[in-house]
Amino acid sequence: MTAVLRRLDRKYTRLEQIGHVIDIPKGDPEKHLMLYLHVPFCVVLCPFCSFHRVRYKKDRAKQYFSTLRKEIRLAHDAGFRFGEIYVGGGTPTCNVAELAETLELAQRLNPIRQVSIETNPDDLVMDELKILRDAGVNRLSVGVQSLEDKLLHEMERQEKYGNSAEIRERLAMTQGIFDTLNVDLIFNLPHQSLDSVMRDVDILTREIEVDQISCYPLMGATTTTLRMKREMGNVTYNRERVFYEAILDRLPETYQPSSAWCFSKHQSLIDEYIIEHEDYVGLGSGAMSYLGGTLYAASFSINRYIRLVEAGHSGITRMSRFSDKDQMRYNFLMTFFGLKVNKAQMEKRWDGRFEKTLWQEFAAFKLVGAIRDDGENWILTRKGMYYWVLMMREFFIAVSNFRDLMRLGIKSELDPEDLEELSKSATLLAKAGK
Numbered sequence: 001m002t003a004v005l006r007r008l009d010r011k012y013t014r015l016e017q018i019g020h021v022i023d024i025p026k027g028d029p030e031k032h033l034m035l036y037l038h039v040p041f042c043v044v045l046c047p048f049c050s051f052h053r054v055r056y057k058k059d060r061a062k063q064y065f066s067t068l069r070k071e072i073r074l075a076h077d078a079g080f081r082f083g084e085i086y087v088g089g090g091t092p093t094c095n096v097a098e099l100a101e102t103l104e105l106a107q108r109l110n111p112i113r114q115v116s117i118e119t120n121p122d123d124l125v126m127d128e129l130k131i132l133r134d135a136g137v138n139r140l141s142v143g144v145q146s147l148e149d150k151l152l153h154e155m156e157r158q159e160k161y162g163n164s165a166e167i168r169e170r171l172a173m174t175q176g177i178f179d180t181l182n183v184d185l186i187f188n189l190p191h192q193s194l195d196s197v198m199r200d201v202d203i204l205t206r207e208i209e210v211d212q213i214s215c216y217p218l219m220g221a222t223t224t225t226l227r228m229k230r231e232m233g234n235v236t237y238n239r240e241r242v243f244y245e246a247i248l249d250r251l252p253e254t255y256q257p258s259s260a261w262c263f264s265k266h267q268s269l270i271d272e273y274i275i276e277h278e279d280y281v282g283l284g285s286g287a288m289s290y291l292g293g294t295l296y297a298a299s300f301s302i303n304r305y306i307r308l309v310e311a312g313h314s315g316i317t318r319m320s321r322f323s324d325k326d327q328m329r330y331n332f333l334m335t336f337f338g339l340k341v342n343k344a345q346m347e348k349r350w351d352g353r354f355e356k357t358l359w360q361e362f363a364a365f366k367l368v369g370a371i372r373d374d375g376e377n378w379i380l381t382r383k384g385m386y387y388w389v390l391m392m393r394e395f396f397i398a399v400s401n402f403r404d405l406m407r408l409g410i411k412s413e414l415d416p417e418d419l420e421e422l423s424k425s426a427t428l429l430a431k432a433g434k
């Protein structure tokens with residue numbers, strides 16, 4: 001199953017380079033889309049991470065935020081209007097004043113209802129949290145990953161982001177400031193025990209009682225798998241299901257699944273905005289947009305991104321147009337991850353062709369008991385939840401491999417240490433045909 005998924009995911013992440021500068025596609029002011037903003041700066045570059053990020057430098061970040069604001073204005077001039085904002089990274093809170101100014105601009109130009117941002121535990125500082133709350137942030141998602149000191153040390157996070165006791169204290173202080181406080185955990189880390197994950201789940205849901213936890217399986221892109229092997233141990237997936245089932249069993253009843261890996265105490269926003277929003281616009285270096293069946297990627301070179309946008313163009317340098325069937329498969333993967341798909345809505349979206357076109361997918365997943373039909377909705381079963389975790393893991397690994405390939409093209413902007421790691425992996429990536 002994993003091999004089949006890898007082939008399919010590679011197809012989705014094969015974006016062709018555009019040889020010329022293109023303008024931002026035209027938007028429809030009547031439609032309020034999701035806006036994703038990418039902030040590619042981190043103080044520490046964690047070994048397990050394949051997001052598009054570079055080391056934080058204050059002047060560079062200020063220049064970047066200023067360009068991001070220019071791109072928000074360009075998108076507005078092109079007719080786009082946004083109802084929700086998701087800011088990811090990197091570490092969006094690397095410069096809170098710049099972030100707040102950017103959010104204020106986006107809200108002035110758009111009918112924004114919800115703002116969700118990612119952060120790290122060391123940025124949970126009361127003065128800065130108040131600035132974010134006043135800037136309209138509803139949901140704060142904290143990348144904790146683990147509450148075990150040994151694992152935090154292996155992930156090179158303990159020194160910069162705090163030890164377990166410090167993180168717990170900061171989370172407890174933050175709980176209640178925003179509509180939703182989400183904590184990200186990773187399961188299936190090389191030296192992680194089942195007890196360790198259970199302890200983390202207990203602390204977060206029974207002690208601190210955060211609004212939401214997202215439990216991600218370890219996702220080893222080709223390059224990060226190499227780095228993890230050296231610094232954290234071998235990456236294998238044979239314990240993944242045991243971890244996942246144990247988490248489902250351990251969660252208190254008050255936490256219900258919002259997606260296959262996100263669990264909330266009440267109705268909450270979730271991380272995977274691509275589940276709920278078929279079309280979305282991504283602004284910033286390396287950001288992806290999906291509009292009318294075409295996937296766009298902005299330049300991963302921060303220099304080039306700044307040059308393009310400052311000259312009044314979009315940052316887009318790659319794109320891929322999906323066939324109708326591939327769009328339906330993409331919808332199938334994303335919407336089922338949200339646990340329930342309304343049959344009438346989905347068939348209306350595809351002129352009654354959805355189930356007919358994807359009959360093989362439906363037949364296979366019904367046969368193994370992953371999907372059931374209650375007449376009105378297709379519903380993911382508990383077994384299906386794990387299959388979707390597996391499929392999303394493979395999808396994000398493919399996206400990460402694409403990002404790594406893009407990063408190889410911007411060597412002059414990377415630190416020597418990161419560059420060395422990437423270069424070692426280049427041959428592997430080429431062999432894998434990614």
Ligand code: SF4
Pocket residue numbers: 041042044045046049050051053089090091120143
């Ligand atoms: S895990 Fe978060 S903090 Fe670490 S490098 Fe990735 S984006 Fe940055």
